[in-house]
Amino acid sequence: MTSAVPNAPQHEEPDARPITMFGPDFPFAYDDFVKSPHGIGSVPDAVHGTKVAVIGGGLSGMLAARELLRMGFQPVVYEADQIGGRMRSVPFEGHDGIVAEMGAMRFPPSSTTLFHYLDEMGLETEDFPNPLSEATSSTVVDLKGESHYARTLADLPDVYHQVADAWLKTLEELAALVPLQEAVRQRDVRRLKEVWNELVRRYDDETFYGFLARSVPFQSFRLREVFGQVGFGTGGWDTDYPNSILEILRVVATAADDHHRGIVGGSQQLPLRLWSRPVGDASYWPEGTSVRSLHAGGRPRGAVTEIRRTEPHRFTITDAEGNIDTYPAVVYTAQSWMLLNNIRADERLLPIDHWTAIERTHYMGSSKVFVLVDRPFWKDIDPGTGREVMSMTLTDRMSRGTYLLDQGEGRPGLICLSYTWADDSLKLLPLDAGKRTEIMLNSLKQIYPDVDIRSHIIATPATVTWEAEHAFMGAFKANLPGHYRYQERLYTHFMQDRLPAPYRGLFLAGDDVSWTAGWAEGAVTTALNAVWGVMHHFGGRTAPENPGPGDVFDQIAPLRLED
Ligand SMILES: Cc1cc2nc3c(=O)[nH]c(=O)nc-3n(C[C@H](O)[C@H](O)[C@H](O)COP(=O)(O)OP(=O)(O)OC[C@H]3O[C@@H](n4cnc5c(N)ncnc54)[C@H](O)[C@@H]3O)c2cc1C
Structure with missing residues (x-):
């Protein structure tokens, strides 16, 4: 997400194994699973060619469709908006190869399963210029009208060091940071479950803010405020303060906010390539078959408007063009709220407790504003200070996070003027691109009075507010306190x-x-x-050498909290 979550402090031994997104709730090694020469499973020949509806053409839907095709199914993709979903890379007309990442834009190397598919699809990544990161030549932190220029954390005033120390101590004292990260590194499932399950029991009812407020190192309100407004790593955290602290601890435990990399050419290429590239080793299908080639006109079906259960054990789907088709199985990947309003969904699709979980799901909003400028003018040196005229900027003003995205020598520069979440995003919701840009330029003018960003803009600004997008209604889920049980229900639904x-x-x-x-x-x-789940539903199985998530489920299942 780039949640507002900062770099996870790490205790790094020189030869330590890397921290990956292994668990902590369901510690299954998905990265090893997908890399195995034994494949991820097969189904009986009689099942080959069976149609499975895949609702949603985002990353999840495209990946599911591709792997189902590989097993010999015929995935039928429905998409309401465009292939890519929240991996949406918007081009600027007349400026080939430059895209604004409206959704996902920076990826932690700890996402090892994602990186496997990036490699498989031949995509390259590069360092992403986060605040104070190595890829960022300078950062300005501007708070309560005071600006500080920094190349590293060491350049910032003492209060920022106090915040960093307080965060590390809090994690060590209240969240067992050291044993938690060690268990993730070592992939020590027993130890990881012991430590994590205890944290789940202790903190399911706690907000992020409540967690900080009860920590001795954060007794100063000022420290909590500074932490909330600028944090470390990717920026401020206060828009996450009402969420469950477990959401934050997962990010910290798995280094999800560390060493981010961007996808060269734009993140949307990943779902697009999963859709259009032939699947080399597919069962049943002739060489050269891709998910796309199985679709008439090379286009997915339109938006799903209705899903009903029909006899015997079938699903009948209507799309926006009025087509009605019936399938023996469905993979549903759109935001689950769509089942409550955009899609007429038969109540018999899910047990009542799952519907409750969907109704209670909480989403964060998010907005972004991008401008294309004639050149990376921010690298000009101010003769008065000897510094670059503008830096990556974190501020408590309306723009919050401003990212400078260098596109290379002799090319225009790209600026993400503003990236916001939750209430900060809501403040922009009713405003058009022009008004948003004006507000952000004004915000930055207070910090850089001598820089005229507007004079460099060469294209119409690109902007999005995900909570206003009809097919999304939110940027990403963020559990509130007490939501663990809902999450556990929805996550484990594939164990049918x-x-x-x-x-x-x-x-x-x-x-x-x-x-x-x-x-x-x-x-x-x-x-x-x-x-x-689909493979198992149709009587398929994985190779004994490479058991899948459902095969080992009982040994590593997420903790089930009782009433
Ligand atoms: C602002 C933002 C920033 C992010 N930053 C990062 C980041 O830096 N790093 C990172 O790793 N992740 C990030 N993410 C998360 C990442 O984008 C998502 O995890 C991922 O793209 C989700 O893929 P998905 O397939 O699950 O869902 P989606 O991409 O939402 O796909 C679901 C698809 O379903 C479609 N759909 C909806 N309704 C229907 C219907 N009725 N019929 C048919 N189709 C329908 C939608 O149009 C959509 O294409 C970010 C997300 C956002 C919004």
């Missing part, structure tokens, strides 16, 4: 032997079902769960 038979056959996947919403790794791993 546990459900009464009339509720089987529809598999939930995607970012909002994952434990780490706002991170593409969760879209990938929940897609793999759903693929395992």
Whole structure:
């Protein structure tokens, strides 16, 4: 997501194994699973060619469709908006190769399963210029009208060091940071479950803010305020303060906010390539078959408007063009709220407790504003100070986070003028691109009075507010306190032997079902769960050498909290 979550402090031994997004709720090694030469499963020949509806053409849907095709199914993709979903890279007309990342834009290398598919699809990554990171030549932190220029954390005034220390101490004292990260590194499932399950029991009812307020190192309100407004790593945290502290601890435990990399050419290429590239080693299908080639006109079906359960054990789907088709199984990857309003959904699709979980799901809003400028003028040196005229900027003003995205020598420069979440995003909701740009330029003018950003702008600004997008209604899920049980229900829904038979056959996947919403790794791993579920539903199995998430589920299942 780039939640407002900062760099996870790490205790790094020189030869330590890397921290990955292994668990902590369901510590299954998805990265090893997808890399195995034994494949991720197969189905009986009689099942080959069976149509499975895949609702949503974002990363999760595209990955599920591709892996289902590989197993010999015929995935039928429905998409309401465009292939890519929240991996939306918007080009600027007349400026080839430059895109504004409206959704996902920076990816932690700890997303090892995501990176496997990036490699498979031949995509390259590069350092992303986060605040104070190595890829960022300078950062300005501007708070309560006072600006500080820094190349590293060491250049910032003492209060920022106090905040960094307080955060590290709090994590060590209240959240068992050291054993938690060590268990993730070592992939020590028993130890990880011991430590994490205890944290779940202790903190499911706690907000992020409440967690800080009860910590001795954060007794000063001033420190909590500074931490909330600028944080460290990717920026301020206060828009996350009302959320469950477990959401934050997952990010910290798995280094999701560290060492981010951007996808060269734009993140949307990943779902687009999963859709259009032939699947080399597919069962049943002739060489050269891709998900796209299985679709008439090379286009997905339109938006789903209705899903009903029909006899015997079928799903009948209507789309926006009025087509009605019936399938023996469905993978559903759109935000789950769509099942409450945009889609007429048969109540018999899910057990009542799952509907409750969907109704209670909480999403964060998010807005971005990008401008294309004639050149990376921010690298000009101010003769008075000897510094670059403008830096990556964190501020408590309306723009909050401003990112400078160098496109290379002799090319225009790209500026993400503003990236906001929750209430800060809501403040922009009713405003058009022009008004938003004006507000952000004004905000930055207070920090850089001598820089005329407007004079460099060469294209219409690009902007988005995800909560206003019809097919999304939010940027990413963020559990509130007390939501663990809902999350556990939705995540484990792919284990359908546990459900009464009339509720089987529809598999939930995607970012909002994952434990780490706002991170593409969760879209990938929940897609793999759903693929395992579909395979199992049709009598398929994995190779004994490479058991899947459902095969080992009972040994590593997420903690189930009782009433
Ligand atoms: C602002 C923002 C910043 C982010 N930053 C990062 C980041 O830096 N790093 C990172 O790892 N992750 C980030 N993420 C998260 C990442 O984008 C998601 O995890 C991932 O893209 C989700 O993929 P998905 O397939 O689960 O869902 P989606 O991408 O939402 O795909 C669901 C698809 O379903 C479609 N749909 C909706 N309704 C219907 C219908 N009725 N019929 C058919 N189709 C329908 C939608 O149009 C959409 O294409 C960010 C997300 C946002 C919004």
